[in-house]
Amino acid sequence: MPITLFHGRQDDVVPLEKVRAIAEQLFMNLEFNAVEDDHFLHNNFIKLKGVAEMNFKKILVIGSGTMGTGIAQVCAQKGISVVLSDVSREILDRAVNNIRWSVGKFIEKGKLQEDRETIMSRIRTSTGLEAAAEVDLVIEAVFEKIEIKQEVFKKIEALVSDKTLLASNTSAIPISDIAAAVRRPENLIGLHFFNPVPMMDAVEVIKGIASGEKSFQAGAEFIRLIGKEPIMVQRDIAGFILNRINMLANMEAMRLVGQGVASPEDIDKGMCLAFGRKMGPLETSDLVGLDVQLMAYTNVYEDEKDSRFYPPPILKRKVLAGHLGRKTGKGWYEYNPDGSRKKE
Numbered sequence: 001m002p003i004t005l006f007h008g009r010q011d012d013v014v015p016l017e018k019v020r021a022i023a024e025q026l027f028m029n030l031e032f033n034a035v036e037d038d039h040f041l042h043n044n045f046i047k048l049k050g051v052a053e054m055n056f057k058k059i060l061v062i063g064s065g066t067m068g069t070g071i072a073q074v075c076a077q078k079g080i081s082v083v084l085s086d087v088s089r090e091i092l093d094r095a096v097n098n099i100r101w102s103v104g105k106f107i108e109k110g111k112l113q114e115d116r117e118t119i120m121s122r123i124r125t126s127t128g129l130e131a132a133a134e135v136d137l138v139i140e141a142v143f144e145k146i147e148i149k150q151e152v153f154k155k156i157e158a159l160v161s162d163k164t165l166l167a168s169n170t171s172a173i174p175i176s177d178i179a180a181a182v183r184r185p186e187n188l189i190g191l192h193f194f195n196p197v198p199m200m201d202a203v204e205v206i207k208g209i210a211s212g213e214k215s216f217q218a219g220a221e222f223i224r225l226i227g228k229e230p231i232m233v234q235r236d237i238a239g240f241i242l243n244r245i246n247m248l249a250n251m252e253a254m255r256l257v258g259q260g261v262a263s264p265e266d267i268d269k270g271m272c273l274a275f276g277r278k279m280g281p282l283e284t285s286d287l288v289g290l291d292v293q294l295m296a297y298t299n300v301y302e303d304e305k306d307s308r309f310y311p312p313p314i315l316k317r318k319v320l321a322g323h324l325g326r327k328t329g330k331g332w333y334e335y336n337p338d339g340s341r342k343k344e
């Protein structure tokens with residue numbers, strides 16, 4: 001099938017024949033039609049960019065915290081070799097122990113057929129990033145700070161082939177913002193896993209403004225390969241889809257408490273009984289941390305200045321007062337030192 005080749009306007013500095021020659025070098029054995037239209041650049045040429053179909057035999061996960069360990073675990077359980085990287089040996093040893101424990105639990109419950117050491121033998125650890133040179137996919141799961149993520153991707157780009165798919169597990173930073181630091185943004189997408197990774201089947205696959213369509217589709221293919229369901233986010237937007245919807249419900253629950261309409265207990269109980277949730281929005285807020293939520297809502301609000309995402313005043317006041325949830329013993333509820341909830 002002939003491929004449409006974008007040329008641009010007549011006064012473009014690069015002549016059509018030169019564009020054609022470069023494209024033929026890049027995509028050997030393909031036939032090109034020439035089209036002089038800006039629209040085609042986006043709809044056809046960009047579509048060709050990014051990594052092609054992949055095998056996903058070996059991956060590198062950077063950051064071995066809550067999310068990185070979960071991602072490494074599910075991949076190893078599906079027969080994929082994983083290199084798990086972090087800044088220190090102690091962190092990596094702890095991560096491997098956590099994975100071993102979690103895999104053991106799944107085996108005990110009869111959810112995994114292979115023995116534990118076979119699964120664990122697929123995970124190798126490293127305090128460096130050199131493994132990037134030999135993997136099909138790199139998933140970054142380091143701290144939620146754009147500078148750190150960009151730094152990691154800059155280092156990775158110098159090591160990987162141009163056929164390696166790159167993904168960030170950011171929960172809220174637009175992929176396009178992270179990709180601004182790399183030379184091949186077409187290879188970078190978002191793969192947003194949910195916590196706890198071994199239990200949660202939805203993964204948002206996010207297309208940044210410069211992500212190639214092929215990379216986007218390859219990301220979805222990988223998610224299916226590890227037994228999860230891709231939720232395709234076609235356009236980069238702060239908070240992506242699922243958190244964005246959830247945020248609005250959470251903030252409304254907080255506002256209702258702030259306005260004295262209902263107690264946290266009644267809201268949580270009602271949301272569980274009426275909508276089949278395992279946990280109400282306010283108990284979840286105490287678990288996640290009110291400060292973490294305030295930061296997430298503020299980030300989305302600042303990105304768009306959409307008043308729907310303006311954080312509720314009661315949330316700001318609680319954070320200022322140090323009522324951050326379980327970690328400080330007080331949030332929407334109060335907690336005993338052993339972590340149990342105080343009775344009203």
Ligand SMILES: NC(=O)c1ccc[n+]([C@@H]2O[C@H](COP(=O)([O-])OP(=O)(O)OC[C@H]3O[C@@H](n4cnc5c(N)ncnc54)[C@H](O)[C@@H]3O)[C@@H](O)[C@H]2O)c1
Nearest residue numbers: 063064065066067068086087141142143144169170171195
């Ligand atoms: N925790 C969640 O519920 C959740 C859910 C979805 C997405 N996320 C996102 O996933 C990412 C990781 O979150 P987490 O909860 O696993 O964090 P975490 O704090 O548990 O782990 C982050 C790990 O990254 C390591 N790290 C930091 N800088 C590094 C570097 N330069 N190179 C290698 N390792 C480095 C840290 O040592 C730490 O072990 C964040 O972007 C977060 O927003 C978190």
